[in-house]
Amino acid sequence: MPAPPEFLKYVDDNANNFIQRLADAVAIPSISGDASRRQDVIKMANWLNNQLKAVGVTTELKDLGTEQIEGQTLPLPPAILGRIGEDKNKKTILVYGHFDVQPASKSDGWDTEPFTLVRDEATGRLVGRGSSDDKGPVLGWVNVLQWHYENKKELPVNLRCCFEGMEESGSEGLDELVGRESKPGGWFEGVDAVCISDNYWLNTRTPALTYGLRGLAYYKITVSGPARDLHSGVFGRTVYEPMTDLIAIMGKLVDSQGRILIPGVEDLVSIADEDEKKIYASLDYSISDIEESAGAPIALSSDKVEVLMGRMRYPSLSLHGIEGAFSGVGAKTVIPAKVSGKFSIRLVPPQTPKLVDPLVRQYIQDEFSKLKTKSKLEIEDLHGGKPWVADHNHWNFEAAKRATWEIYGKLPDLTREGGSIPVTLTFAESLGVNVLLLPMGRGDDGAHSTNEKLDKANYLQGTKLLGTYLYEVA
Amino acid sequence: MPAPPEFLKYVDDNANNFIQRLADAVAIPSISGDASRRQDVIKMANWLNNQLKAVGVTTELKDLGTEQIEGQTLPLPPAILGRIGEDKNKKTILVYGHFDVQPASKSDGWDTEPFTLVRDEATGRLVGRGSSDDKGPVLGWVNVLQWHYENKKELPVNLRCCFEGMEESGSEGLDELVGRESKPGGWFEGVDAVCISDNYWLNTRTPALTYGLRGLAYYKITVSGPARDLHSGVFGRTVYEPMTDLIAIMGKLVDSQGRILIPGVEDLVSIADEDEKKIYASLDYSISDIEESAGAPIALSSDKVEVLMGRMRYPSLSLHGIEGAFSGVGAKTVIPAKVSGKFSIRLVPPQTPKLVDPLVRQYIQDEFSKLKTKSKLEIEDLHGGKPWVADHNHWNFEAAKRATWEIYGKLPDLTREGGSIPVTLTFAESLGVNVLLLPMGRGDDGAHSTNEKLDKANYLQGTKLLGTYLYEVA
Numbered sequence: 001m002p003a004p005p006e007f008l009k010y011v012d013d014n015a016n017n018f019i020q021r022l023a024d025a026v027a028i029p030s031i032s033g034d035a036s037r038r039q040d041v042i043k044m045a046n047w048l049n050n051q052l053k054a055v056g057v058t059t060e061l062k063d064l065g066t067e068q069i070e071g072q073t074l075p076l077p078p079a080i081l082g083r084i085g086e087d088k089n090k091k092t093i094l095v096y097g098h099f100d101v102q103p104a105s106k107s108d109g110w111d112t113e114p115f116t117l118v119r120d121e122a123t124g125r126l127v128g129r130g131s132s133d134d135k136g137p138v139l140g141w142v143n144v145l146q147w148h149y150e151n152k153k154e155l156p157v158n159l160r161c162c163f164e165g166m167e168e169s170g171s172e173g174l175d176e177l178v179g180r181e182s183k184p185g186g187w188f189e190g191v192d193a194v195c196i197s198d199n200y201w202l203n204t205r206t207p208a209l210t211y212g213l214r215g216l217a218y219y220k221i222t223v224s225g226p227a228r229d230l231h232s233g234v235f236g237r238t239v240y241e242p243m244t245d246l247i248a249i250m251g252k253l254v255d256s257q258g259r260i261l262i263p264g265v266e267d268l269v270s271i272a273d274e275d276e277k278k279i280y281a282s283l284d285y286s287i288s289d290i291e292e293s294a295g296a297p298i299a300l301s302s303d304k305v306e307v308l309m310g311r312m313r314y315p316s317l318s319l320h321g322i323e324g325a326f327s328g329v330g331a332k333t334v335i336p337a338k339v340s341g342k343f344s345i346r347l348v349p350p351q352t353p354k355l356v357d358p359l360v361r362q363y364i365q366d367e368f369s370k371l372k373t374k375s376k377l378e379i380e381d382l383h384g385g386k387p388w389v390a391d392h393n394h395w396n397f398e399a400a401k402r403a404t405w406e407i408y409g410k411l412p413d414l415t416r417e418g419g420s421i422p423v424t425l426t427f428a429e430s431l432g433v434n435v436l437l438l439p440m441g442r443g444d445d446g447a448h449s450t451n452e453k454l455d456k457a458n459y460l461q462g463t464k465l466l467g468t469y470l471y472e473v474a
Numbered sequence: 475m476p477a478p479p480e481f482l483k484y485v486d487d488n489a490n491n492f493i494q495r496l497a498d499a500v501a502i503p504s505i506s507g508d509a510s511r512r513q514d515v516i517k518m519a520n521w522l523n524n525q526l527k528a529v530g531v532t533t534e535l536k537d538l539g540t541e542q543i544e545g546q547t548l549p550l551p552p553a554i555l556g557r558i559g560e561d562k563n564k565k566t567i568l569v570y571g572h573f574d575v576q577p578a579s580k581s582d583g584w585d586t587e588p589f590t591l592v593r594d595e596a597t598g599r600l601v602g603r604g605s606s607d608d609k610g611p612v613l614g615w616v617n618v619l620q621w622h623y624e625n626k627k628e629l630p631v632n633l634r635c636c637f638e639g640m641e642e643s644g645s646e647g648l649d650e651l652v653g654r655e656s657k658p659g660g661w662f663e664g665v666d667a668v669c670i671s672d673n674y675w676l677n678t679r680t681p682a683l684t685y686g687l688r689g690l691a692y693y694k695i696t697v698s699g700p701a702r703d704l705h706s707g708v709f710g711r712t713v714y715e716p717m718t719d720l721i722a723i724m725g726k727l728v729d730s731q732g733r734i735l736i737p738g739v740e741d742l743v744s745i746a747d748e749d750e751k752k753i754y755a756s757l758d759y760s761i762s763d764i765e766e767s768a769g770a771p772i773a774l775s776s777d778k779v780e781v782l783m784g785r786m787r788y789p790s791l792s793l794h795g796i797e798g799a800f801s802g803v804g805a806k807t808v809i810p811a812k813v814s815g816k817f818s819i820r821l822v823p824p825q826t827p828k829l830v831d832p833l834v835r836q837y838i839q840d841e842f843s844k845l846k847t848k849s850k851l852e853i854e855d856l857h858g859g860k861p862w863v864a865d866h867n868h869w870n871f872e873a874a875k876r877a878t879w880e881i882y883g884k885l886p887d888l889t890r891e892g893g894s895i896p897v898t899l900t901f902a903e904s905l906g907v908n909v910l911l912l913p914m915g916r917g918d919d920g921a922h923s924t925n926e927k928l929d930k931a932n933y934l935q936g937t938k939l940l941g942t943y944l945y946e947v948a
C-alpha cells in the first residue's frame with residue numbers, strides 16, 4: 001500500500017529541520033580510519049542513539065571490543081541495534097546503515113570545510129563529508145520514524161535497525177555481531193527481508209535498485225633474487241632480475257581488451273542470454289556517461305550492453321602497481337631486489353575466491369617455470385570476498401519498485417555494482433533472506449572523494465522513498 | 475722508471491699523518507646533492523685548495539655559476555684546477571678526482587657516524603663517507619706531492635689537477651669548464667694523458683686498470699587514459715587500463731635471460747673473438763664473487779666469461795620501476811590513470827644513445843599499436859651517455875701496469891666497468907688523449923652505500939701506486 005499522503009507532506013514541510021539534522025551529523029567528524037578521531041565516532045554513535053530513542057526506537061549499544069590501530073589499542077565504536085514493533089502479523093524488516101565516514105580535510109582539495117554542511121541554494125546540493133555516504137540515508141530512516149512518532153502512527157512493519165561505525169574500516173566486529181544476533185533469540189530473529197541504503201544511482205537522473213555486487217580476489221605476487229638492491233651498471237646482464245620476471249608474469253594475466261588470460265577463470269561464468277541483456281539495454285546509462293565519469297573516451301566497446309556487462313556481470317582483472325620497485329620521479333638505475341606485483345580479480349557468480357584461487361596459483365607458477373629464472377616466487381592472496389546476486393523479482397524488490405514509481409514517477413534501473421559492499425553478503429548469508437540495496441544518492445555524489453554532496457531533492461525524496469517502501473513491503 | 479725508494483718509505487712512515495688528513499676531509503659533509511650542505515661542499519673546496527697550495531701546487535678556484543635545486547638558486551662549488559711544472563721536455567699528466575660525496579646519515583644503517591673517520595684496527599678499515607669515493611684517492615695525490623715538496627724533489631712530469639665538487643650530482647658545469655680549458659691557451663693545454671682514480675678493483679685481492687665503460691640510454695614510457703585514478707570495482711572491464719598496456723610493453727623489452735628484445739639493438743655489437751675472451755678468462759673474478767656481491771646464487775650463466783662479458787662488453791636492459799602506480803604496502807583497488815615505466819639500456823661500442831633511440835621508439839610504438847588500446851603513449855629519453863673504450867696497450871696503461879707490478883707484485887686485472895663515469899668521456903673527447911682509470915679501492919668498499927670504507931693498505935699502497943705511476947709514465 002502507498003504511504004499516507006500526510007507523511008509525504010510532512011517531509012516537505014520539515015525540509016529545513018531534516019537538513020539541520022544532517023548538518024548536526026556531518027559536524028561530528030566520525031572518521032573510523034583515523035585513530036585520533038575514534039572518540040568522534042563514539043560521540044556520533046551516542047548522538048544517533050539519542051535521535052533514535054527520541055523517535056520511539058528501543059535501542060541497544062553493542063560493544064564490539066577493541067582493535068589495534070597505529071600501535072594503539074582502541075575501543076571499537078558500538079553498533080546501534082534498534083527495534084520498533086513486535087506484531088506477529090506484520091513483516092519484519094531490517095535496515096542497515098553506517099555513521100562513520102571517510103577521512104576528509106580542506107587540504108585534500110575541498111571547496112568548503114568538509115565537516116560543515118554547506119547548502120548550495122543554486123544547485124540544491126548539501127555538501128559535506130558523510131552527507132551521502134552514509135549519514136543522509138541513515139537520517140532518512142530517522143526522518144520517517146519522526147512522523148510516525150509525532151503522529152502516534154504505528155509502522156506498517158516491525159522494524160529492526162543495525163547501524164555501525166566501522167564500515168569505512170572493514171566493518172570490524174560486525175560479522176560476529178550479525179552472526180550472534182541472527183540466531184534464535186537474537187535481535188534479528190524473525191527478520192523477513194533486509195534493506196540497505198548505502199550505494200548510488202547509476203546516473204543523476206534515474207533511481208536504482210541494486211541486486212548484485214562483484215566479489216574480489218586480491219593478489220600480491222612477490223619475485224625476489226638479490227640480497228639487496230643492485231646497481232644496473234654493475235649487475236645488468238650478470239644476474240636474473242626480479243623485475244623482468246615479475247613484469248613477464250603480470251603481462252600474462254589480462255589483455256588490453258580486458259580479457260582475463262588465466263585459463264578457467266572466465267569459463268566459470270555463464271553467457272548472458274537475450275533476456276538478461278535486455279536489462280542492461282534498458283538501463284538509463286550510456287557509453288558517454290561512463291566516459292564522462294572516467295574523464296576520457298576510453299570505453300572498451302561502443303556497445304552499451306557489453307560495457308555495462310563488463311562492469312556488472314563479467315569478472316575483471318586490474319593491475320594496481322608494484323611494491324618495492326623504483327616509483328619516484330626522475331631516473332634511478334636500480335635493479336630492485338624484491339618486487340611485489342598487486343592485482344585483483346572482480347568476481348561474479350559462480351566464481352568465488354576459493355574457486356579461482358587454484359587456477360590463479362597454478363597458472364602463475366606454470367608461467368614462472370617457463371621463464372627458467374633463478375628468481376624466487378611467492379603468491380599471496382591479500383583479501384577476498386564472494387560476489388552476491390539477489391532475486392530482483394522477490395517481493396522485497398517489487399515493493400521497492402512500486403515505492404520508486406510512487407515517489408519518482410519512474411521505474412528504477414535494476415543494477416549490479418562492479419564493486420563490493422561486504423555487509424550485504426553478511427546479512428544475506430547469516431539471515432538467509434532477500435537483501436535489497438535501495439540507494440538514496442546520485443552517481444556523482446562523490447562518496448570517498450572531495451566535495452561529497454547529497455542533493456536536497458534526493459534527501460527529501462529519498463526520505464519519502466524509504467517510508468513508502470515500508471508501506472509497500474508490508 | 476720506478477719511484478725513489480725514499481718516497482715509498484715516506485708513505486709508510488707518515489701513515490698516521492695521511493690518515494689524519496683523510497679524517498679531516500671526511501669530517502666535512504660535502505654532500506653535493508643536498509642543498510642544505512652546499513656550504514660544506516664549498517668549505518671542502520677551500521680546504522682542499524689549501525692542502526694543494528701547502529704542497530706547492532699553483533691553483534685556481536674556477537667559479538661554475540649557479541644551479542636551481544629544490545626551488546632555490548644555489549652557487550655551484552668551484553672546481554679546483556692545479557698545476558706544477560712547465561718543462562717542455564716532460565710529459566704532462568692530468569689527474570682528476572672529486573671532493574663531494576653521496577648523502578649519508580647514521581639512520582640509513584651506518585654502524586658508526588658517517589662523517590667521522592673510524593679506524594678499525596682489527597680489519598684495517600678506514601670507515602667513513604667519502605673515504606673511498608673519492609676523498610682517499612684525491613688525498614693520495616696530495617700525499618705524493620707532500621714528499622716532493624718537503625724534499626724539494628721535482629716531479630717527473632708536469633702535473634695538472636682537476637678536482638670537482640659536483641660529481642655525485644651530474645658534474646654540473648664541468649663539461650663546459652673542461653671544454654674551455656682544453657682549448658689552446660687553456661689550463662689543460664699540452665696534456666698528454668689523463669689519469670682518473672675514482673673506481674674500484676673487481677675484487678678484494680687484485681689491483682685493476684679500467685679501459686672501458688658502458689654508456690646509458692634511460693627511458694620513461696608513459697601510458698595514460700582516464701582523467702583521474704579510477705576504482706577497479708566501478709571501472710574494471712569498462713575502460714582501457716593504462717597499467718595493462720604499460721606492463722604489456724615493458725614485458726616485451728627484455729627476457730629473463732637478459733636478452734634485449736628490441737630488434738637491432740643487440741645486432742650492433744660485435745661478437746667477442748677468442749683473444750678478447752682470454753682477457754675475461756684471465757680476470758681474478760669468479761661466478762661466486764659475483765653471487766657473493768649480489769647476495770644470492772642468481773648468476774645468469776655458469777660460464778665465467780659469459781657473465782663477465784654480460785657486465786663488461788654486452789649491452790643490458792633493466793626495468794627499474796613504475797611511477798604513478800600503487801606502490802605502497804597493502805591492498806588498494808585502484809586503476810591508475812597515468813603510469814610511467816622506467817627502464818634503461820647499458821650501451822657498449824659502437825652503440826650510442828643516438829643509434830639505439832630510433833630502434834627503441836619504433837619498436838615500442840609498433841608493439842603499442844598491436845594492443846589496439848585507446849590509452850595514450852609517450853616515450854621520453856631521460857638521459858644518456860656514450861660508452862667508452864680506451865686502448866689498454868697505450869703507454870699510459872703500460873706505465874700503470876709497471877707501477878702496479880712494482881707496488882703490488884702482480885699484474886692488474888684489465889677491466890671494463892658495467893656502469894658509467896661520464897667525466898671519462900668528457901676528458902677523452904675534449905682532449906683527444908688516452909684516459910686511464912686507476913682505482914685505489916677494493917670492490918667491497920661500498921661507495922654510495924652504508925659503512926663506506928677504504929682499507930688502510932689500499933690508501934697507503936694506493937698513494938705509492940699513484941706516485942710510482944707518475945715516474946713510470948714519465
Ligand SMILES: [Zn+2]
Nearest residue numbers: 133134167198
Ligand atoms: Zn557507505
Ligand SMILES: [Zn+2]
Nearest residue numbers: 133168447448
Ligand atoms: Zn563509503
Ligand SMILES: [Zn+2]
Nearest residue numbers: 607608641672
Ligand atoms: Zn666517485
Ligand SMILES: [Zn+2]
Nearest residue numbers: 607642921922
Ligand atoms: Zn660516487
